[in-house]
Amino acid sequence: MIIGREIKAKRLLVILLLLLPLSLLGALAWGSVSLGLEESLQALTQLLQQPGDRASVIIGQIRLPRALLAAIVGAMLGISGAAMQGIFRNPLADPSLIGVTAGASLGASIMIASAGSWITGLGGLGLISVGAFVGGMLAVIIVYRLANSEQGTSVATMLLAGIAITALAGAMNSILELFSSNEILRRISLWRMGGLDGADYQRVTAALAVCLLVVLTLPRYATALNALLLGESEARYLGVDVEKTKTWIVVVVAVAVGTSVALAGTIAFIGLVIPHIVRLLIGPDHRYLLPASALAGAILLVCADIVARTVIAPTELPVGIVTACIGVPFFISLLHRRSDYGMQ
């Protein structure tokens, strides 16, 4: 007897919901100073009453905001990867591979360069996010226009367009650096270096607000995305407002990627690896794929960040290196077996 996919999907969602707090707890306990699970739990409860001792300072000021930011960014990347692959009707459409992240990063740099000394605090973060959002949005629109046709999305065109946009963004970044004053140059490189280690509660709050918006909006288009996988005209004949769906998803994904680039820099491959694994486990039904990808993305980035902080402690690796180490072999194996996914 084959267990129905719906039951499997619900089971996976429950498992992921249990794993997420566990991974967060792990992120609190492990680091260059190892605290142990028990001490972390104690410190966490103390934190609510009166902060003071070493463990609660480490956890309250450093590890907790960082773990939360990792979870939020991971969730946004996971769910936007899944939604993006839905509208591209192609399991290889990852924001970082098709140039959306590069576009967002360029947008952010331009914003820092042009806004100059205004880039401080939450307002500055907002400005950088707007720049990243506009850059990411332009990139999605260009790639979509180039690669999408009635027959589906051409993998080759999509990846080539991503290469072109990434190269263009790199070149424009260099030009920007060439003509920037020392002060602005310092700000740009500071921002670019700042991965998750710049986490504070201000950032976490901002990220949480955007994340809630993304996680609550995208699943409303789950059935529309399912129909869209059949093709655009088929979806239209099934009563889906295709243009509205595509516009909303592109905007929400650009917001999600823009925010995560502004907050945590370029973190590649989460949007590729996570939806793919979830699809292997429970199938491509977006009603379950979207929430499961958000949860699994959060768990993966929290765990990747634990590795990044501990593997050569006390020095830290940028978390993007860890996700790339997981993602690249995965991506290559996907390319190798692309005929299994009916891709040209």
Next chain:
Amino acid sequence: MNVLSLNSVCAAPYGSPLLQDISFNLKAGQVLGLMGPNGAGKSSLLHCIAGGIPCTSGGLYLNGTPLKDWPLLVRARALAMQVQSAALNFPFTVDEVILLGRTPHASGNLCDKEVLQEVMTATDTTELRHRPYTQLSGGEKQRVQLARAVAQVWREEDAPTRLLLLDEPNSALDLSHQRMVLDLVATLAKTGCTIILATHDFNLLSAHANQLLVMHQGTQHSYGTPEEVLTPTMFQRIFNVSVLVQRHPENNSPLVVHV
């Protein structure tokens, strides 16, 4: 009351006219056969009727209301279409694909499962139900897509009028499954569903269609009953082949024989 009524419909989605001056009427339960050489505009006409290609002039009425005035979702409950090439790259299982046909309906999980069972039996896809769509053969995929379109307009309660558009549903099917498509079309028509069927199988159309429409370079070459339309002159002019038109020994319908 006509379920579908076309009045001098023209369409030109890519600049040059694809469809010119198409007119016909269909009542509930009627079957219209659509024939013509490759590129004659059969698929374009079906997409135009389904609302995917806008008509530039003329009137296109579904159940007396102009097609473009139908809200998208309400229209999807009354009108389903099986397109010729469906590119689905994601490993949905067969039953998931067929259930997508129930997307526009709010008929509930139980009812949808019932429709799924009935449609799978009618299209011989029950054996395939747990297989991933991406691993099916061409003919199996075609049956699944047929099942999906049929599931959309399966129940009489689904919509006051139902119209099913089939674009070469039997092009990749073996003999027994071609027969199955025939039976399915007849069953659906008996329940009051109107069907337009584009195919190159003239004898199938001759035996099962109430009306035939022959298309040639985007225009309507001839329109009428199979007796009126299937003539050696028409085959000579449109397809440039000589045929004999005999009588079917059992049901006396026109039978096209190659010479």
